[in-house]
Amino acid sequence: MNEAKPIVTCHGNMELFSSLHQLVVNGLPKEPCQWRRSYGRAPRSVHLSASMVPYDADILPDEEEKTLVSRPYFHIYWTDCDMDTYKQTGKDDIAEWQAALKARNIPDWLIVVVTGDDSRVKTKLLQRANVADKVKSDFCGKYTDRCIVLTEPLKLESKSFESWSLFFQRLRSLLLDAFNRHLNKYEEGMRSRREKRNEPGWNYFSYFIVQEELAFMFEMLGLKEDALIQYDELDAMFDQFVENFASGEAVRWLAPLAEPCTNWAGLSLSKPLDLDLRQQVKQNQASLLAFRNYLFSRQTALLFQMGRSWEAAMRAMDYLYNTVVEVKALEIEAPKGAVSCWVILSCLEVLDACNLHNPGQLDERFALYTANLWDYARKKVR
Template identity: 30%
Template sequence: SQAKTATNKLFPRTGSVIDKIRADFSPKKDEPRILALNFSDSGGMDMESWSEVFTRIKECVVTGFNGQITHYEEDVRRLDAQRMMPGWNYCTFFILKEKMVRAFQMMGMYDEALKQYDELEAAFFQVLKDRTLSWFSSFGGTTPGDDNTNLLDFGKKNYRELILQNKITVFDFRMYLFGRQCQLLIQLQKTREFLERARKFVPSFKHAMREFEKGLSPIFLSAWTFSTCKNVVDVCESIPTDPVPTDAHESAEIAAIKAEFLGNARIQLDTLGIHFSVLPKSLESTVLPSSASLSRPHREAISNPELTHGLEQQANFDNLYVTITNKAIRYCEDCKRFRFAQALRSNLANL
């Protein structure tokens, strides 16, 4: 007893073991790092204790995430403030800001991620307006396969590495950025907004290709337009159905835009069909604009397997043409645009 008393005097116990551990590893009282799990007499764990553990883990994850986002925001603001200084690089700015995008994506914050990409797009258009495209290798669109659009195929090229090395073309960059925006809209199940954005992107980017890259042939432009329009509809159809029924007006609008894309794809088939002699030349004056100048066939400009197969012979082309047109007719009927549907049927009758 005397020995025990002497020991207690030498090593006075001022609290439990768990209190001492908390004192050592939790310097701030409002940030507990140590939690105790209580075992019941039956050998199981107290579920209330587990609930506290999971809550604390979530708090730590959110705290770490907020700290990382704050760090990214400071870096982005600092780099953005230097925009008018010599040596500023848009590609470096893009990579830095995209790190923040990926952090938002990992946390399921798709709206915030999309907002960052939209800001990057606005910054790109400012760069384009200022005609300072020195960070891009060229306009592009000349690599085999560029005509075959797959908006969600980010493994088609090593886009991020090309951006990091300032070797990406304007064509590849625009396709990559738009594809990322589409991916987020799909994750948000914003079908109509996805279609509305694509509706603006296709004609505006096609115009940019004509303006900035004179070396791109009309055949490439038609093949790219066909592939992109069809891919937009394919991607849209892959979006999971919203469990909450969409109102009739919005459903009709979505169907109308899909029909519009498929109608545009069919127009490109008219152009390509005449050029590759699977449609009669007599249609040339009604299909091709007066300014169009199509030389001998350049089949190597087309890499879309569906399109190359369709242009090989008359029967293949007819089958592709009928498939695209019938799909457009179905969407026209869904949105009650019966006159347009009838016009498409007339085109089929003349095939």
């Protein structure tokens, strides 16, 4: 999941963009930018990156699309045409592109007017500057920041460097605006779902996938701590439901988890995202052990990315102990020794993964928490 990047579509002169593609994707994340979110939350420093893909009207998201990670967030039109070409074909092409965006209520776009390496004649440079003015007049209205000139981008000159700097500043700012717009709407819908958690028909696993999408987005933006918070909230919510169930409260979606245990495979931390296990969770087909394995694997994946293997070992004790308690609370039938086998296998997996992500580092916390895991596994062998 950590390899995912925000999707940006590109249209217009694709041969031109291809010549600049690597410069764009390499330059965008070089400088950090401040992401200021709503609700009084502290700003975050992020290094934005993007996956640039060819524009296709068929992949434009609907306004109501309920995804954060896989949707195209932003749209760029690239042109280096002169005024004559703009009047003959360029204007109509941009108009068609904009019409497709407006039909989906998409306000997140930028038009880039490029002056190429062959623009040595001053009148040609002036012509392209005039094209930019015409584009602003024809398409940008009061949003003149939606058109920017990229001056001789392949030259190693100060004017080119300044032009690139302004381009990246503008693109980062507009990308963050797009993220905020989608995220605010998504979180509003998520809160509405969460508030209905005590209503008949509400399903935790359906909600889990919704909030996990938010975690995926934070992870995509490099905000690992914020992503981890989403999983911790989901963890705490699940704990509360199990406690309520054990106290006699009816929790219908928990019923499938109380089925007899037929698989006690231990935790696997070999990959940061187990898509097969996630699909089971999404379809409400995961057993308690499988669900707990998936949730903890996602938490540890983020901890490892943040260099906190000691915390993964520390959290493992609660994960193992609480899951055993939940097996009893849900009165899950299991063959004798099955749960102990799961504990031992999971302990060994955590220890192996923690050692892999903590090579040769002397850390008292790491030693303490891994020792506790060894001791817990030893007791289960008896």
